[in-house]
Structures are given as structure tokens and as C-alpha cells.
Amino acid sequence: MLTCPNCGKLIPADSKFCTYCGYQLTEADRQQNAAPADTQPAASETAAQAPTADTPTNAAAEEAGASADQAQADAGQADAAQATDQTAAPEQPAQGPAQPQYQQAPAQPNPTAEKAKAFTKGYWAFLVSSLKHPYTLKDQFHKYFGFTTLIVESLFMALAVLVVEHSYLGATTSAFDQIAGTNSTSSLSFAVFFQGWIMFLAILFVIASVAYLTSYAVLGDRRLGYLDSLTQFAHFSNLAVFGAVLSFLVALIAGTSTNMVGFAMTLLVISLALGFMAFTVTIFKSENNTNLDRVYAYLIGTVILSVALWILFAIFKQLFMSQLSSMTSNLLHF
Numbered sequence: 001m002l003t004c005p006n007c008g009k010l011i012p013a014d015s016k017f018c019t020y021c022g023y024q025l026t027e028a029d030r031q032q033n034a035a036p037a038d039t040q041p042a043a044s045e046t047a048a049q050a051p052t053a054d055t056p057t058n059a060a061a062e063e064a065g066a067s068a069d070q071a072q073a074d075a076g077q078a079d080a081a082q083a084t085d086q087t088a089a090p091e092q093p094a095q096g097p098a099q100p101q102y103q104q105a106p107a108q109p110n111p112t113a114e115k116a117k118a119f120t121k122g123y124w125a126f127l128v129s130s131l132k133h134p135y136t137l138k139d140q141f142h143k144y145f146g147f148t149t150l151i152v153e154s155l156f157m158a159l160a161v162l163v164v165e166h167s168y169l170g171a172t173t174s175a176f177d178q179i180a181g182t183n184s185t186s187s188l189s190f191a192v193f194f195q196g197w198i199m200f201l202a203i204l205f206v207i208a209s210v211a212y213l214t215s216y217a218v219l220g221d222r223r224l225g226y227l228d229s230l231t232q233f234a235h236f237s238n239l240a241v242f243g244a245v246l247s248f249l250v251a252l253i254a255g256t257s258t259n260m261v262g263f264a265m266t267l268l269v270i271s272l273a274l275g276f277m278a279f280t281v282t283i284f285k286s287e288n289n290t291n292l293d294r295v296y297a298y299l300i301g302t303v304i305l306s307v308a309l310w311i312l313f314a315i316f317k318q319l320f321m322s323q324l325s326s327m328t329s330n331l332l333h334f
Contacts, residue, residue, distance in 0.1 A: 005029055123148060130238035135281065137235050146230030149241060150204045153271065156244035158197035160268055163251035164261055165192050199316045200272075206308045207275045208233040211282040214301030220289030229282075237278035243271035279305065 001010045006023035017024055119142065126145045129138065212229040215221045224232065247267035254260030283298045 002030060005032075126235070127238055127241065130235045131242070134236055134239060135285075137232055141231055141235075143225075143227040143231055146208070146227065146232070146234035149234035149238060150201060150208065150230070153237075153241045153244050154197055154200035154204055156241075156248045157200040157268055157271060158193050160244065160248040160251045160264055161196045162193040163248065164254070164264065167251075167254065167256055167261070195316065195319055199312075202312055202316075203272070203309065204275055206312060207279050207305065208282075210301055210305040210308060211279045213304065214283050214297055215286035218290070218292065218297045218300055219283070219286045219294065221286040222289075223287060233278050233282055236281045237274045240271040240274035243267050243274065247271065 002013050002015065002025070003009070004011055004018040004021060004023055004025075006018060007021040009018065009020040011018055011020070013030070015025060122142055123145055126141045129141075208230055209226075211233060212224075212226060215229070244267075247264045250260060250267060251264040254264055279301070280298065283301055284294055286294075286297075288294060288297075
């Protein structure tokens with residue numbers, strides 16, 4: 001038998017080619033690789049056969065030995081690393097189960113406060129716009145700005161009257177309270193303030209409402225609703241808001257000074273006059289969809305306004321007279 005110098009397989013001695021790899025044998029290969037005569041074929045065939053499960057090969061044995069050595073080396077390294085960690089860091093005490101951590105949600109803004117802030121900011125822009133250009137309404141504003149203007153304006157008018165009333169009548173009523181042991185000063189002041197506020201508010205609403213009625217019914221201008229019409233009316237008369245605030249501030253520092261009180265009341269009258277001016281502007285700025293001239297529409301509106309104010313003054317005159325008669329009866333009874 002010969003050993004193929006190319007693949008190492010045993011082939012017959014008289015072969016010219018390797019029956020396994022096809023290598024062409026030379027005479028030199030035959031002489032160099034000739035197998036000994038006493039080689040036993042059974043041993044060669046046994047070596048050439050593949051290993052079975054019961055007889056593992058030397059390569060498998062070597063591989064298993066190498067794996068065992070590697071496992072021992074890894075275990076040694078792990079023990080060394082554990083010993084190093086124990087030496088470097090002290091043993092930590094055992095801790096209980098980890099407590100869940102709750103992340104606090106960011107505080108949400110209050111929707112009501114945000115709306116109030118936006119409304120206040122928008123109303124201030126409305127006041128500034130009307131102060132710069134009272135006749136020209138350039139932007140679209142909130143429909144409740146007109147309602148707000150009438151409330152604020154009438155409030156400061158009533159406060160100005162209250163301060164003047166308290167300055168002039170406060171000393172008299174205080175002396176009467178000390179003698180009679182009553183508290184008419186506080187009740188009278190509150191009555192004057194509340195009734196005055198309602199009266200001024202009613203006057204302004206009557207003026208604005210008659211202006212809207214004249215524009216809507218007499219001239220046929222139906223472009224705006226009632227609340228939007230109030231906002232337009234307030235834009236024409238927002239100067240009265242500043243006049244009412246100024247009247248209140250002057251009344252605060254006036255004391256019993258006749259000149260200062262007269263100036264405060266003059267500012268109050270001017271503020272009311274600005275409301276009548278807005279009445280006129282609203283009618284003449286309306287769109288005329290009828291054949292009636294605006295001058296005649298204004299005259300019709302003025303007559304309606306005069307009647308409405310006369311009825312209003314009659315109502316509040318009765319209220320004020322009732323309050324005055326009550327105070328007078330207390331003085332007479334004493």
C-alpha cells in the first residue's frame with residue numbers, strides 16, 4: 001500500500017493515480033512512500049475508518065481536555081475578581097425591596113385664571129386703542145368689553161359721589177350718631193354708593209341701548225348684535241372711563257375744599273357728557289338702509305332717550321327721597 005503524498009490516504013501500490021484526490025503518482029513517490037511489508041492491513045483500515053460514539057478520537061479527547069482546562073482557568077479568574085471586589089469595597093448592608101419612585105407631574109395652570117388674565121390683557125388693549133383713536137374701531141374685540149366699560153365707568157362715578165358725600169355730610173352725621181347712639185353714617189354711605197352706582201349704570205345702559213335701537217330699527221343697520229353694539233359704543237366713549245377715575249382721585253384728595261370738589265364733579269359731568277357724545281357718533285356712523293336722513297333719525301333717538309331718562313330719574317328720585325325722609329324722621333324723632 002502507498003500513502004498519497006497529496007491527501008494522505010492509503011491506496012494500492014500499483015496505482016498510478018490517487019483514487020481519493022486524483023493525484024498522479026510518480027516513481028519517486030512510490031519509492032519514497034512505500035509502506036513496510038509487514039504493515040497489517042487490518043490496522044490501516046481501522047485507522048482509516050471514522051470514529052464511532054463508543055471510541056472517541058484523539059482530537060475529540062484533546063478538545064475535551066482543552067475545554068476543561070479553559071473552564072478551570074475561567075473559574076479561577078472569577079474567584080480572583082470576586083476576592084478583589086470584596087477587598088476593595090466593604091460589605092453593604094442588605095436593603096429592602098426598592099420603593100417605586102413617583103415623578104411629580106408639572107403643575108397645570110388654572111384655566112379660569114388664564115382666561116381672566118387674557119380677558120384683562122385684551123381689555124387693556126381695548127382701552128388703549130380707544131384712547132388713541134376713539135372714532136375708529138380697527139380690531140375685533142371681545143363682545144363683553146362694552147359691558148365691562150359701562151360697569152367700570154359707573155363704579156368710579158359712584159365712588160366719586162360717595163367720597164364727596166362723606167366729606168360734606170360725614171361730620172354732621174357722625175355728630176348725630178354720637179348723640180343718638182346710632183350708626184347712620186355707615187348705612188347712609190352705603191346707600192348713597194349702591195344707589196348711585198345703579199343709577200349711573202342704568203343711565204349709561206339706557207344711552208347705549210337707545211343708540212342701538214335707533215341704528216337698528218330707524219336706520220336699518222343690522223350689522224351688529226346688541227353686545228357688539230355696546231362694545232362699539234364703549235370704544236367711542238372710553239375716555240369717560242379715564243374721566244371717572246380721575247374724578248374719583250380728585251375727590252379723594254379734595255377733602256372739604258370747595259374748589260377741588262367742584263373740579264371732581266365737573267370731571268364727573270364731562271364723563272357723562274362723553275356718553276351722550278357716543279350716542280351721537282353711533283347714530284351718525286350707522287349704515288343708512290332707509291330713506292330717512294340721519295339727522296331725523298338722531299332727533300327720533302333723542303326724543304326716545306329723553307323719555308327713558310325722565311322715567312329713570314323719576315324712579316331714582318323716589319328712592320333718594322325715601323332715603324332722605326328716613327334720615328329726616330330719625331332727626332325729628334330724636
